[in-house]
Amino acid sequence: MPLIECCLNNVSADTRAAIANSDEQVRETICLDRCGECYDQSFLVVDGELRTGKSHRNILQSLDVDDQEAEI
Amino acid sequence: MNVLLISIDSLRRDFLSAYQETPDIVDYEVETKNLDRFAQRATIYDTNYAGSLPCIPARREWLAGVQEFLWRSWGPIEPFDETIPRLTREQDIVTQLVTDHYHYFQHGARGYFEDFSGFDFVRGHEYDAWKTAPIESDQEFLDQINARSPESQRFLNRAVYARNVEEFDDHTDFFSAKVFSSAADWIEENRDWDQWFTYVDSFDVHEPFHCPEPYASMYTDEDPTDVDLPVWPYYGRVNEGQSELSECELDFVRSQFAGKVTMVDEQFGKVLDRLDKEELWNETMVIVTSDHGYFLGDHGWIGKNDPPVYDVLARTPLMIWHPDSEREGEHVDALTSAVDLYPTILEAFDVEVPAHTHGQSHLPVDWVTATTTATGHSTATGERRST
Numbered sequence: 104m105p106l107i108e109c110c111l112n113n114v115s116a117d118t119r120a121a122i123a124n125s126d127e128q129v130r131e132t133i134c135l136d137r138c139g140e141c142y143d144q145s146f147l148v149v150d151g152e153l154r155t156g157k158s159h160r161n162i163l164q165s166l167d168v169d170d171q172e173a174e175i
Numbered sequence: 176m177n178v179l180l181i182s183i184d185s186l187r188r189d190f191l192s193a194y195q196e197t198p199d200i201v202d203y204e205v206e207t208k209n210l211d212r213f214a215q216r217a218t219i220y221d222t223n224y225a226g227s228l229p230c231i232p233a234r235r236e237w238l239a240g241v242q243e244f245l246w247r248s249w250g251p252i253e254p255f256d257e258t259i260p261r262l263t264r265e266q267d268i269v270t271q272l273v274t275d276h277y278h279y280f281q282h283g284a285r286g287y288f289e290d291f292s293g294f295d296f297v298r299g300h301e302y303d304a305w306k307t308a309p310i311e312s313d314q315e316f317l318d319q320i321n322a323r324s325p326e327s328q329r330f331l332n333r334a335v336y337a338r339n340v341e342e343f344d345d346h347t348d349f350f351s352a353k354v355f356s357s358a359a360d361w362i363e364e365n366r367d368w369d370q371w372f373t374y375v376d377s378f379d380v381h382e383p384f385h386c387p388e389p390y391a392s393m394y395t396d397e398d399p400t401d402v403d404l405p406v407w408p409y410y411g412r413v414n415e416g417q418s419e420l421s422e423c424e425l426d427f428v429r430s431q432f433a434g435k436v437t438m439v440d441e442q443f444g445k446v447l448d449r450l451d452k453e454e455l456w457n458e459t460m461v462i463v464t465s466d467h468g469y470f471l472g473d474h475g476w477i478g479k480n481d482p483p484v485y486d487v488l489a490r491t492p493l494m495i496w497h498p499d500s501e502r503e504g505e506h507v508d509a510l511t512s513a514v515d516l517y518p519t520i521l522e523a524f525d526v527e528v529p530a531h532t533h534g535q536s537h538l539p540v541d542w543v544t545a546t547t548t549a550t551g552h553s554t555a556t557g558e559r560r561s562t
Contacts, residue, residue: 106415106416108411108416108417130411130412132410134410134480136331136409136410138332139323139324139329139330139332140329142330150416151419153323
């Protein structure tokens with residue numbers, strides 16, 4: 104299971120709740136030192152790698168696609 | 176009386192021989208001969224704690240006597256604050272700030288340097304908005320400091336640091352060399368003033384742990400320019416996520432921190448030498464401290480901000496030389512805190528201490544019995560002498 108790190112400055116309360124209720128392993132922090140990306144767009148750090156997207160939902164969905172492709 | 180206040184940012188007390196021979200997280204001694212030399216004449220405070228973390232809040236404690244945690248976060252000097260440089264200037268005491276701490280000159284931190292008679296700002300540390308060229312720095316160094324998107328003009332872009340140090344050659348170009356040289360020169364050039372207050376605020380040992388030689392290789396056998404060895408790790412857990420470090424990487428980060436400690440120590444020695452040369456010890460109180468420590472794998476963490484406030488972060492070094500002290504080289508176990516420096520410094524100048532301060536003066540001259548304490552601190556033992 105990947106470790107998802109999210110910056111509390113970058114997620115809405117709803118997104119935060121959604122991520123927390125997902126099956127993913129999540130770590131929230133007050134700052135991930137990714138301030139440029141944080142200012143511009145939604146982002147998560149997945150297993151140490153920066154992932155950006157139009158929304159956190161999109162990023163999480165892309166992770167599901169990655170998992171499915173990996174299984175294939 | 177003169178007062179020289181020196182802060183060495185992020186300086187872990189366990190890296191100083193005055194506190195213990197070998198740091199908690201390495202098996203080698205770290206050379207700090209000048210801090211040791213100062214400790215031989217100073218009173219060494221064994222139970223000194225940060226009050227407000229990190230960085231700028233500590234400065235408000237020292238300069239304005241306000242223990243702002245939990246009432247306020249990182250922020251400016253408030254209009255109602257009565258800072259040391261403002262109060263001492265009213266007594267015609269000349270005041271000087273020497274620093275490479277660029278946070279004083281950023282959004283949200285106004286008021287810290289403005290009250291000084293003069294200030295010297297050494298440019299370029301960490302994210303200091305200084306150099307704008309070249310667009311692309313050395314890629315291997317960018318990788319080593321975890322810099323991404325050099326072209327981005329967003330705030331807190333690590334590529335800024337690479338530009339700032341692009342033309343640095345040897346250790347004399349680095350920050351602590353410039354800060355402490357400037358301080359030493361100021362002391363010599365201004366010795367004719369009746370009284371002075373000089374605040375030297377060194378951003379080192381703070382990351383990036385980018386060390387010049389000989390310090391970079393002093394505590395490691397690795398190649399310090401190896402692109403796979405980080406000098407600016409992300410904050411967080413050392414065993415997961417973007418802050419994960421292998422054992423080799425963590426050892427390397429520790430070695431670069433240790434190298435920086437030794438580098439700063441050697442530069443700090445310039446100030447001691449100048450005090451010797453100008454024969455100023457009998458008229459100068461000297462304070463050496465730090466705002467906080469830094470996790471180097473302790474309790475599974477690297478950095479600061481996220482972890483619980485363990486002693487490695489909050490228990491800070493404090494050594495004070497006062498010409499009238501009877502405690503040269505002695506350790507004091509009384510509980511003291513960062514905010515106590517405010518009344519201590521004002522009292523040394525015989526300037527009236529504002530009644531609203533959260534601090535308690537602990538002039539070393541007061542410490543004349545074997546076990547003593549500042550008033551108001553419940554865990555210390557003994558009695559403070561009335562003066």
